[in-house]
Amino acid sequence: MNDSETRADPAGTPWRRWPIVAAVSAIVAVGVYVAAVQTALGQTLENAALRGADEVGAQEQAAADNALDEITMYSLAAAVAVVALIGLLRRRLDLAIAGVGVIVAGQVVTQALKRYILPRPELVEVTGPYVDNSLPSGHTTIAMTVLFAVLIVVPYRWRGVALFLVLSWAVGIGAYTVTAKWHRLSDTLAADAIALAVACLVSWWLVRRGAVRRHDGPRRIPRVVLVACTALFGVLLLGMGVFLIAVPLAREGLDATVQENAWVVYLSAHSLASFGSVAAALAFLATWRRQEIP
Secondary structure (H helix, E strand, C coil): CCHHHHCECCCCCECCHHHHHHHHHHHHHHHHHHHHHCCHHHHHHHHHHHHHHHHCCHHHHHHHHHHHHCCCHHHHHHHHHHHHHHHHHCCCHHHHHHHHHHHHHHHHHHHHHHHHHCCCCCCCCCCHHHHCCCCCCHHHHHHHHHHHHHHHHCCHHHHHHHHHHHHHHHHHHHHHHHHCCCCCHHHHHHHHHHHHHHHHHHHHHHHHCCCCEECCCCCCHHHHHHHHHHHHHHHHHHHHHHHHHHHHHHHHHHHHHHHHCHHHHHHHHHHHHHHHHHHHHHHHHHHCCCEECC
């Protein structure tokens, strides 16, 4: 561990990891936008994935729509209330503010970027919904910020349980946005990065307040196993997503791939969307490794 990492706040907690991860996440979000939205290749592949989603079975399509429809202003308010309540039950007003702040700030940033800041130039000939800007995904941002908020406010001993209960839902939402054709792959990846950046900045605020302490207790084996299995799952998703898109591109070229293998392009996008959420979750969990809020 280098000198900058060992340099700590008054509570004895290394703090540079949070702003560094936040900065890297912001760079990733910008990179995703440039590669997928500002290039003809990116737009062509993502539009092909949306066409491929037309081949999804009716049952899976209905499941995706239902899962996304469950995210409403009421369900979001309920999630915010639960996160705030956990913080208040722990007699930590700063925790309640931090948890709620992650969710609210995530939506403020996402909606501002999508509605007012990020354009989608017409680089390829398309019609209908394909021309609309949808980056970042509001639904994915909600799912990931709720996950991060829960990981922040729950006690250390319950962090593994919280990860187990919320992660699968959050990952599913990101993938479902592609299945339901509500969003493109880049929308979910940018949302993952934005949610991670916001959560890290809020965590940094807690650290600078002296609220975070190092946990010196024994490792919890079930949590280690869960994290290891989640990391393996993420690697498999990444490998599958890259393989599915790389093989047809190498064999047939871009034109044939997007015209004749739209279904494969969709499957690749679906896998990579899931990977993005898993990677963001593990990155955030890593910043909190052996750290707790008493």
